[in-house]
Amino acid sequence: TELAGTFSGTDNLRVLWLSNGVANTADGEFMDQLAGLGNGTARVEVLLPDAARIPSALRQPQLQASRLKLSAERAHSGEASTQQVTVRSLSGRALAEAPLVFAAGQSSATAIVELPLELRNEASRIEIANSRSASGVYLFDDRWRRKSVAMLSGASQELEQPLLSPLYYVSRAIQPSAEISEVASVDGIQEALKSGTSMMVLADIGVVGDSNVTALEGWVDNGGVVVRFAGPRLAGGHDGLVPVELRSGGRSLGSALSWEQPQGLAPFAEKTPFAGLASDNSIKVTRQVLAEPSATLPGLVWASLDDGTPLVTARAQGKGLIVLFHVTANADWSNLPLTGLFVEMLKRIADIAPAAGSLSTEATNSAAANASAASSSQGAFTPLRSLNGFGELTTPPASAAPVETDDFFKMQPTPVHPAGIYSRGGARHALNLDAAGDGLETLTGLPSSFSVSSYERARPTDLSGWLFAAAVALFIADCLAMLYLTGAAARMMKRGAFASSVTAFLVAVLLTAAPPPASAQEATSSQGLDAAEQFAMQASLQTRIGYVLTGDMEVDATSKMGLEGLSRVLQQRTSIEPADPIAIDLQRDVIVFFPVIYWPVIAGAQPPDDALLAKLSDYMKNGGTIFFDTRDDNASTASLTGSPSPSTIALRGILDRLDVPALEPVPEGHVMTRAFYLLQTFPGRWAGGQLWVEARTSGEASIKAAASDGVSSIIIGSNDYAAAWATDEAGNPQYPVSPGGEGQREHAWRTGVNVMMYALTGNYKADQVHVPALLERLGQ
Incomplete structure (x- = not known):
C-alpha cells in the first residue's frame, strides 16, 4: 500500500521482487499491489529459488514414551530424497540421529528417534544437517531440558585420576538430574554463567579472583546456586564467597583440634532441604573446615556432625543460594561421597536451582x-x-x-x-x-505480466588461457616486426639461419613465460611473523626455561646467566638439551610453552591482577611449575608468620592472589630428592632456606597416590639459586656461595638438575621406585 501511494504516478517503473519461494496467505494481495504500481505499467521481475533448494521445515516433535517422533515438510513433492536430522545438547554434542526419508511425490517425512529420558532432558535443539536455515531448527526449552551444572576443581588436571578427582563423585551424583559441563579454569567462570548455568560447583578452590567473585555474587543475586566443597586450598584461605565465616586450617585427626575418633553424621533438622533424608550411620568424617561460632550460625546449618559442628552450611543471597560442604568432594576427608546419601543431598540442592538457562x-x-x-x-x-x-x-x-x-x-x-x-x-x-503452523508450499499463481528469473548463478568462463596465448602471440608478432623493420630478418635469411633462430627464440620465450615452481619453504619464509608469533615459535620448538622479568636490571641479568649456566649443566650431565632461557613479560607473553618458570621475587613486587591471575592459574593447573625464589636465605614461607623480609612480604602478596594449595618442606622420600641425584638438602647461593612444594593429602592411600602422581605446580625457595648457577660462557662462576664454597655450588647445580628432571619426568621417576613391587604383582 505504501509503495502504491509513493509510485502511483511513476512511469517506466521497474520492480525487483526477491522471493524466498515459499507461499503464504498474503501473496495474492501483495501481487495485486505490485501489478498496480505505476498505474499498472510497472515491469515486475521475480527472483525465485529452485524448489528443490528451498530448505525443509521441522515441525514440533511428539513424545512417545522413550521415543521422539520428528516430522518435517518440504516445499515440493518431486523426487525421493533423504535428509539427516540430529538432536543436539546445549554443548553441541550429538545425542541422536535419524534419517528423514521423503518418498517420491510426498512433501512430508517422519523419523523416530530413540531418546531415553536422560538424553531427552539434555536436548537443546533439533536440526536438519547442512540446512543452514532457521526453518531447519527446532529449539527446546525448560519444558524439555533438565538443569545445567558447571563444575570447576582446584586440582591440577594431571592429578585428576578418575577415583581421586574432586569432581568424580559429584558429577556422578548430579548426572541423572542435570546437564554437566566442566569449566577448565577460573578464567571460564564468567563465560559459564553467561551460557545459562543453573548451579556452579567449586571443589577445593580457595580464590577465584575479584572479578569472578563479583560476577558470581551478581549471578547468585539473580537466582543462581553456588555449591562449594572444602579442601586444603579452601582451608588455607578463601575469597569470601562462603555462607559462614571459617577458621583457618580446619580440624583433623591428630591435629591440635583433633577428635579421638572420626565423627558420624547427626540426624537432619526438620526445616532444611535435607529434611526427611535418613542419616547414614556408616558415614565418618576425619577432617573438616570449622565455622566460626556466631549468633546466626545455627540458622545457616543444613547438616551437622555428632559433636554439633557443621557439615553443610548455606546462606541465601538475593534470589540465590551459597552452599558449603565442610569436607572434600572426594573421599580424602570423609566417606560421605561414597554413599547414596550424598547423591540425595546433591539432588535436593539441584532441585532448588533454577531451570537451565532461566538465569538471564x-x-x-x-x-x-x-x-x-x-x-x-x-x-x-x-x-x-x-x-x-x-x-x-x-x-x-x-x-x-x-x-x-x-x-x-x-x-x-x-x-x-x-x-x-x-x-x-x-x-x-x-x-x-x-x-x-502453516504448510510449506512453493509460490505459484504469478501474474503473466511478471517475468521470472532464478537465483542460480551463471558459471564464469575462464579466459585466462586464451588471454595468455593472445599476449604471447602479440609479443612474438612485435619481435618479428622489429626484426623485419631493422633488416635483421633479411640478413638472417641470406645466411639460412632465420628459421632456426626463430624456433630457438620461441622456445626461450615460452620457457621464460612459464611460472616458476612454487616453493613452500620460500612461501613460509616470506610470511612475516609478528613479535608474539616469533616468541611462540622460539619458545615451543625447543625445551627452554623461562624466567620472569622483574624490572631490576641486576636481578634480571643474574636470572639470565643463572639459567644459561643451568642449561649447560643439563646438556652436559643429562639427556635434556635445553636451548637458551627466555625472559618472560607476564602481562604480555604466553607462558604455556615452559615446563618451569623461575620467578625471582623482589621487594615491592605487585600482586597479579585478575587477567594475570587467570593466566597463572591455567598454567599451574595444566602441568606448569612456577619456582619462586625470594633470594634472601632464611626468609622462606616458614617466616611468613614471623618477621618476613621485604621480598617475602611481596611473595605473600602474590600468593594471597593465587589459588595455592597447602605447602610443606620437601619431605623425605619425595620425588624431588631422587629425580636424578640423591639429595637431602637443596642449597643455592645460600644454604639456610628450605625448599617448599605442594603438601601431601591426608590418608595413607592418598599419600601414596600423591607421591606417585603429578608434579607440584609451585616450588618456593629462598637460597638465591640463579646466583649460584650463574656462570660466564667459559664456565666461570659469577657469585660466591656461602657458607659451603664450591662444594655447595655443586649441590646447587644438582638441585637445579633435580628440579628440571622432576618437572619434566616426575611421574616416570616416581613410578620407577615401585618397579620391584609392580613386577612382583605381575609374577615376574
Whole structure:
C-alpha cells in the first residue's frame, strides 16, 4: 500500500521482487499491489529459488514414551530424497540421529528417534544437517531440558585420576538430574554463567579472583546456586564467597583440634532441604573446615556432625543460594561421597536451582538492555537469544521487544518478536518458527505480466588461457616486426639461419613465460611473523626455561646467566638439551610453552591482577611449575608468620592472589630428592632456606597416590639459586656461595638438575621406585 501511494504516478517503473519461494496467505494481495504500481505499467521481475533448494521445515516433535517422533515438510513433492536430522545438547554434542526419508511425490517425512529420558532432558535443539536455515531448527526449552551444572576443581588436571578427582563423585551424583559441563579454569567462570548455568560447583578452590567473585555474587543475586566443597586450598584461605565465616586450617585427626575418633553424621533438622533424608550411620568424617561460632550460625546449618559442628552450611543471597560442604568432594576427608546419601543431598540442592538457562545474563552485567526491557515489562518474556536466518542463536536485535505472558504461547514470530529463547523470572521458553503452523508450499499463481528469473548463478568462463596465448602471440608478432623493420630478418635469411633462430627464440620465450615452481619453504619464509608469533615459535620448538622479568636490571641479568649456566649443566650431565632461557613479560607473553618458570621475587613486587591471575592459574593447573625464589636465605614461607623480609612480604602478596594449595618442606622420600641425584638438602647461593612444594593429602592411600602422581605446580625457595648457577660462557662462576664454597655450588647445580628432571619426568621417576613391587604383582 505504501509503495502504491509513493509510485502511483511513476512511469517506466521497474520492480525487483526477491522471493524466498515459499507461499503464504498474503501473496495474492501483495501481487495485486505490485501489478498496480505505476498505474499498472510497472515491469515486475521475480527472483525465485529452485524448489528443490528451498530448505525443509521441522515441525514440533511428539513424545512417545522413550521415543521422539520428528516430522518435517518440504516445499515440493518431486523426487525421493533423504535428509539427516540430529538432536543436539546445549554443548553441541550429538545425542541422536535419524534419517528423514521423503518418498517420491510426498512433501512430508517422519523419523523416530530413540531418546531415553536422560538424553531427552539434555536436548537443546533439533536440526536438519547442512540446512543452514532457521526453518531447519527446532529449539527446546525448560519444558524439555533438565538443569545445567558447571563444575570447576582446584586440582591440577594431571592429578585428576578418575577415583581421586574432586569432581568424580559429584558429577556422578548430579548426572541423572542435570546437564554437566566442566569449566577448565577460573578464567571460564564468567563465560559459564553467561551460557545459562543453573548451579556452579567449586571443589577445593580457595580464590577465584575479584572479578569472578563479583560476577558470581551478581549471578547468585539473580537466582543462581553456588555449591562449594572444602579442601586444603579452601582451608588455607578463601575469597569470601562462603555462607559462614571459617577458621583457618580446619580440624583433623591428630591435629591440635583433633577428635579421638572420626565423627558420624547427626540426624537432619526438620526445616532444611535435607529434611526427611535418613542419616547414614556408616558415614565418618576425619577432617573438616570449622565455622566460626556466631549468633546466626545455627540458622545457616543444613547438616551437622555428632559433636554439633557443621557439615553443610548455606546462606541465601538475593534470589540465590551459597552452599558449603565442610569436607572434600572426594573421599580424602570423609566417606560421605561414597554413599547414596550424598547423591540425595546433591539432588535436593539441584532441585532448588533454577531451570537451565532461566538465569538471564543480566546477572553478569552483559545484557543491560534486556534487563531494562524486563524491568519495564513486568510479567513479560524478555528475548534472551534470537534465531537468525542461518539457524544460529545470537544476541537479540535492538528492535526485539518483550512478549506478555498471555500472548506468548499463542503468538507467531515476527520481526519485533523474533524466534528464539525468551526468559521470564525462573522460566525459559522457546518461540519456534513452527508456531506459524502453516504448510510449506512453493509460490505459484504469478501474474503473466511478471517475468521470472532464478537465483542460480551463471558459471564464469575462464579466459585466462586464451588471454595468455593472445599476449604471447602479440609479443612474438612485435619481435618479428622489429626484426623485419631493422633488416635483421633479411640478413638472417641470406645466411639460412632465420628459421632456426626463430624456433630457438620461441622456445626461450615460452620457457621464460612459464611460472616458476612454487616453493613452500620460500612461501613460509616470506610470511612475516609478528613479535608474539616469533616468541611462540622460539619458545615451543625447543625445551627452554623461562624466567620472569622483574624490572631490576641486576636481578634480571643474574636470572639470565643463572639459567644459561643451568642449561649447560643439563646438556652436559643429562639427556635434556635445553636451548637458551627466555625472559618472560607476564602481562604480555604466553607462558604455556615452559615446563618451569623461575620467578625471582623482589621487594615491592605487585600482586597479579585478575587477567594475570587467570593466566597463572591455567598454567599451574595444566602441568606448569612456577619456582619462586625470594633470594634472601632464611626468609622462606616458614617466616611468613614471623618477621618476613621485604621480598617475602611481596611473595605473600602474590600468593594471597593465587589459588595455592597447602605447602610443606620437601619431605623425605619425595620425588624431588631422587629425580636424578640423591639429595637431602637443596642449597643455592645460600644454604639456610628450605625448599617448599605442594603438601601431601591426608590418608595413607592418598599419600601414596600423591607421591606417585603429578608434579607440584609451585616450588618456593629462598637460597638465591640463579646466583649460584650463574656462570660466564667459559664456565666461570659469577657469585660466591656461602657458607659451603664450591662444594655447595655443586649441590646447587644438582638441585637445579633435580628440579628440571622432576618437572619434566616426575611421574616416570616416581613410578620407577615401585618397579620391584609392580613386577612382583605381575609374577615376574
